[in-house]
Amino acid sequence: MxxxxxxxxxxxxxxxxxxxxxxxxxxxxxxxxxxxxxxxxxxxxDEIDLATAVTGSGPGYVFSFVQHLQQAAERVGFSKETADLFARQIIVGAAGLVDEDPRSPLELKHAVASPGGTTAAGLAVFEQAEAMPRILNKTVAAAAVRAKELATEQS
Structure with missing residues (x-):
């Protein structure tokens, strides 16, 4: 797909x-x-429905992240245009690194997060067990269940 x-x-x-x-x-x-x-x-x-939940639906998850990052940037005081520029370019730059840099996403995350710095402070919130890890696990699982339901309905 x-x-x-x-x-x-x-x-x-x-x-x-x-x-x-x-x-x-x-x-x-x-x-x-x-x-x-x-x-x-x-x-x-059997992996088709699982792949749909990640590869087919994944872009929507990224777009949602960008949308909410933009809105957060607006809430701290940036104009909509500046917040939009920042959110889009952050994704473009990070995606470029993930695509071209041989380091794992975990290694790249550590490379940009200085101990005690601003990124580490944000990640401490983002990566709480009930935050992003839980949300992504539930998101992908819900999409996988729905993909299987749709496949069954079409049979």
Whole structure:
């Protein structure tokens, strides 16, 4: 399922093929979907609904984060235009690093969070057990359940 990021050739598309599918057919699928981003083969058909909850719905989660970051920037005093610029460019810059830097997201997070600094103070709130970790786990689980329901309804 390609997502909206296909418009800028940055999507992630997944597929599943049963044994016996010719290598040249697999390569063709990879090339076609590779034209709009990255492609990844799933190990089983059961992973399709799980992938939908992450790859299909994930851009919406990121857009929500940007929206709320912009609103938070406005609440501390920035104009809507400045808050929008900041929120968008933060995502673009961070995404570029995640894409191009070989360090893990955890390592990158530590690289920008000086002990006792402003990022560490914000992350202390963001990463409380009942905050972002819980919200993302519930979000992805809800989307996976709904993907399975939709698949069942269409059968």
């Amino acid at each position: 390609p997502n909206l990021a296909a418009l800028v050739r940055k999507s992630i598309t997944v597929g599943y093929a049963k044994d016996g599918i010719a290598t040249e057919d697999r390569l063709l699928v990879e090339a076609l979907f590779g034209a709009i981003g990255r492609f990844h083969w799933l190990k089983s058909e």
